[in-house]
Amino acid sequence: MSDAAKPAETDITSGGWVAYANPARFLRLADRLIGPLALLAFALLAVGLLKAFSAPEDYQQGVTVRIMFIHVPFAWLAMFIYATMAVSALGTLIWRHPLADVSAKAALPIGATFTALCLITGALWGRPMWGAYWVWDARLTSVFVLFLIYLGLMAIHRAIDDPGRAARAAAIVTLVGAINLPIIKFSVDWWNTLHQPASVFRMDGPTIHPTLLWPLMVMALGFTCLFLVLHLMAMRGEIWNRRASALARRLARDAG
Amino acid sequence: MDSLPEHFEFVAASYAVSLVALGGLAAVIIIGARRARARVEALERGASSRAVDTGADRT
């Protein structure tokens, strides 16, 4: 019947520390990776910015097109980070992998920050172009709903103190959100065409001519590396946090 | 450049906001990790001192 035997991941005889083998290996890997990755990120960003500001100004939008070089990567990262959280959510729910909880929880604040920055830079770009900070443009609206989901996830982690349950609850919301995002994107596009004539300025201009495209790619890559660095650092912190609380509980119990 | 190009303040503002936000985020993460690590080491010292008398193994 319920012969879903779950082999104990740890060897019973030795102390509990063996259970950390998996995360300990990750910690060593993270320590080695963070340094070079950080250098790569800053190098890419520096090159990207140089290229971005040396490229000719866009004839229509003037200097405000420079905002695109961070706004578009932020939008891309908002989606990319949510995707990594969705994969971690699968790891938590289906393979019950402890590192998956850690990865999802660590990526959450970073994703929320990038999404918020995407909205802020979008508004700052919209002001000179469309004369209004907030415009119910289809893409901005979808990113706004994504931001609401990020906030919902953070609320869950704040409301549920037991880390195991909070991770599972957040994983569920992440997956349901992931299923829903394409539907939201579609419905917002539909809603946008229904209520508003096609916006005059499309967000990324008629077509991005190569001189702008190349720095954009470099910037996007740079920010992605930055995310990886921050994510690894956040995961490391989360593992230390959980290890500390597990240790504290064990000490309490051994105290008898 | 004689005068700053039009709307320059928006470009500056968006870059400034991004820098501050990302800097703040990195700081929060780094400090959080350091504090957690310190807490673990403190607990380990606590455990090891008790280990002497209760014989609990500490690898």
Add this chain to the structure above:
Amino acid sequence: MRALFLREIRLGLRAGGGALIAVLFFLSVVAMTPFAIGPDMKLLARIGPAILWIGALLASLLGLERLFQAEREDGSLDELRLSGDVAQLAFAVFIKCLAHWTVTGLPLVLCVPLFGLFLNMEPLAIGASMLTLAVGTPAIAFIGAVGAAAGVTLARGGLLVAVIVLPVVVPTLIFGIAATTGAIDPVTPFLAPFLFLAAITLFFAVIGPLASAFFLKALDE
């Protein structure tokens, strides 16, 4: 399974059922609007469907968190979890959601004609709102069940339901209002948004119960 449906209906209507609370909440939302917007009848008529939709969607959230809580407290959740594999449990959850909607969602739809008068909506608008609400609100119950199932052991189950239902409200609201306005003025299309609305509800009618059953089965306590 029919027995489960009948039992849930009987439970819903007996003491402690959620029907009345949802209707009162819906009434308060609709009654508040004129105070907020002013008694300008023409304006109220134009935003009538929107008020009905927002009120109904939020009202159908009420009581969802209790969907499995009562079961857990009196022990019948164990029986549900043992009653079969994930598919059978998913069907049972589907029945429970349907029963919950019949007890809380349907009364909302039936109140629309009365509330339509408050908002000075003509019959066509009221009819359209009723139809689209009847098709749209079940989606909230189906997806809310996932939050209810996952949060059954948590103190903050309600938060989980709200946060999970939030992204579903956006497309449902958009297509619901689009269909309603489509029904009212001949220019805008009616069928396309209406079919999308129905599609969303059916889509979550499958995803919701299956995900809930998955979490009830994996409930480890």
Add this chain to the structure above:
Amino acid sequence: MAISGPFNAHIEAERLHGSRGGFPLFADVSFSLKPGAALRVTGPNGSGKSTLLRMLAGLIRPDAGKVTITGHAPDAAPGETIHYLGHLNAMKPQLTVAENLDFWLRFSGGAAAEGGWEDALRRVGLSRVRDLAFADLSAGQKRRVAIARLLATPRAIWLVDEPTAGLDAASTVLFETLIAEQLAQGGIVIGATHVPLGRDEGWQTLAIDPATVREPVAREALAP
């Protein structure tokens, strides 16, 4: 009303490890029960009797080891082979006794005893209260209605968690005879109790003693 049998289900536990909230409860629990066998699980409060029972029913996932149930009808779901009677009675307080029992009979759909729940209610001596709301019954009566549910839909294996809690002497004796009948039909009864459930000779006992548990099985030392 005889419980319709005979049953030929077997239940086998292999090196089960159980824990609650990360703290170990029992380790290396193994047994194998064939039709007609009866096992009493004893141990101090909070020692994990209920956890073990819920694990056997499949409600809890074992940290290690396996529970295998064989011999039930090939396509039958676990629910159709096992009756799990926990501390709670699985009845709706607002509904009457008749409505509750009638619902469980229809919902489980498994083989219902030929007399339906009326006979089961009569066996536990509560025919008179059939139309009372379940909430209006005393604790003992509620327990007997829950036991009537076991009779109404006969299943091979009974997992009962302190079934006689709150029962008066007469009801306890009644429940013991029901257990004897279930065993006579080739059923299996596993009870977590402090007090013996009927004459002791046929019963095996399994004592869960927290002291015997070795170093904790940290399922995921990261998890709480």
